Amino acid sequence: MSLQRMLKLLYALVLCVSANEDFDWTKNERGSFYYGTFPTGFSWGAGGSAYQTEGAWDKDGKGMSIWDVFAHKKGKIFLNDTADHSCEGYYKFKDDITLMKDMKFNHYRFSISWPRIFPNGIKADHINEKGIKYYDDLINMLLDNNITPIVTLYHWDLPQVLHEKYGGWQNASMVNYFNDFANLCFERFGDRVKYWITFNNPWSSAVEGYETGEHAPGLKLKGTGAYKAAHHIIKAHAKVWHTYDTQWRSKQKGLVGISLLADWGEPVDITNQRDIEAAERYVQFYMGWFATPIFNGDYPQVMKDYIGRKSAQQGLGTSRLPVFSSQEKTYIKGTCDFLGIGHFTTRYITQKNYPSGRGNSYFTDRDLVELVDPRWPDPGSEWLYSVPWGFRRLLNFVKTQYGNPMIYVTENGVSEKVQRCTDLCDEWRMQYFKDYINEMLKALKDGVNVKGYTAWSLLDKFEWDEGFSERFGLFYVDFLNKNKPRYPKASVQYYKRIISSNGFPNQREVQPILFDPLTSHMEMVTEIVVPTVCTLCILLAAVFLMFLLRGRF
Ligand code: NOJ
Secondary structure, eight states: OOHHHHHHHHHHHHHHHHHHSOOOTTOOOTTOOOOEEOOTTOEEEEEOOHHHHOOOTTSTTOOOBHHHHHHHSTTSSGGGOOOSSTTOHHHHHHHHHHHHHHTTOSEEEEEOOHHHHSTTSOTTTOOOHHHHHHHHHHHHHHHHTTOEEEEEEESSOOBHHHHHHHOGGGSTTHHHHHHHHHHHHHHHHTTTOOEEEEEEOHHHHHHHHHTSOSSTTOOOOTTTHHHHHHHHHHHHHHHHHHHIIIIIHHHHOOEEEEEEEOOEEEESSTTOHHHHHHHHHHHIIIIIHHHHHHHHSSOOHHHHHHHHHHHHHTTOSSOSSOOOOHHHHHHHTTOOSSEEEEOOOEEEEEEOOOOOSTTOOHHHHTOEEEEOOTTSOOOSSTTOOOOHHHHHHHHHHHHHHTTSOOEEEEEEOOOEEGGGTTSOOOHHHHHHHHHHHHHHHHHHHTTOOEEEEEEEOSBOOOOGGGTTSEEOOSEEEOTTSTTOOEEEOHHHHHHHHHHHHTEEOSHHHHOOOOOOHHHHHHHHIIIIIHHHHHHHHHHHHHHHHHHHHHHHO
């Protein structure tokens, strides 16, 4: 074996060993920056969702979703806004693809509106060919521009009819209705779409839709509603995965995953066992609720224990957390080709007992309190603090808990409150992207299997119960103008630079500088012109000196 090959082998071995090392939770590398690039083929993109961006809420045969109805009720949404028009993405998708192309995106994540395809929720009733055509055109144009579509089947917009007739996700019949919808999408789009996400952030659908009522359909079934909804959602996810696996996979060769939102939970006191357990419970009740059945076959033990015990104390005969039969467990386990992770923020967690009683809810079942450090930056949404190191911890948690699955980061980003965004200079967003993407790079170095990153979001858009008051976009959208023009914020240039460098190869590439022409000019003067002139001067001086010395001797 040549020396070169031996060295290569040794290098590969070192890489393997370091990648397989477990994440050291006690090490504090929170402040350090890691220079390096992502593996070749790493996929960069941004995303949005149907209800948040499309508009055209009652056009071309679309049926109503629970969000159309919810947003039209007074007092549900900030300033009573609705997404009736939003970004008018239904009409402007070609312009948007031009923006993506300019940023050299590898993928774009969007969702299909179920009631745009089945206006009454049910296949037997009516298939809306105009809705199909819209998504056909969108997919085709993305592919023509070498942008891979990553398609979510459910981003919260359940057909209203299914809610009225059956109670939506409280009812087991949703499993088959959703499967029919997904099956039609595979049939009509699956020749071109290779990345499917069944559900986006089912935690929100379950908790905010059926427990707190802040989201559509606005039910407040405390202590039971969220668990029941989640139970049906998990079964629906598994059924759709099996449908793809048995009917489409061999022909279409795509992947089916789910996208879970998860904050990281850090113990307030890392030497206190009760805080450590409370922090783990926080993550288990959040992401583990969905991920553990899908990867390991059943709900997290800690959820079964806590909810079971509290239900018994309430005098209930069975747990408020539904139970999977053994056949269901086998059917659900392993139904994930890739895991989508949506991550925005972190909380400190400490233990707190909530005595069981009639006031039981998902939140009190966890026996914990969430805290934040007031020094954490929070430029926009009140829940969103920038805590980059939590991202790396979360990704490592996923790696160890679920057998190092293939991960796509399906959402990550930061918002600003409407009044702050007048000048498009979103330096805090550049800082957020820089720090979070860097933590993702460190996680890759830890051996986490991340394949792609989706900035959230491409455009400012309807932010659910917050209406248009929280802007997550790389592009500013002027909602007051009928044409909904898009304007690039400074972070567009910054994200573009990360994409073109495939990470942070050196110091020069990482500065979130503001990209106005003057700054770029000054950067050129200081970084190129000054060193070049200096080098030339030194060379000239050396030559001059040589001549001088020759003359003397
Ligand atoms: C997660 C949701 O999936 C997305 O629609 C929303 O815009 C972000 N959270 C930010 O709140």
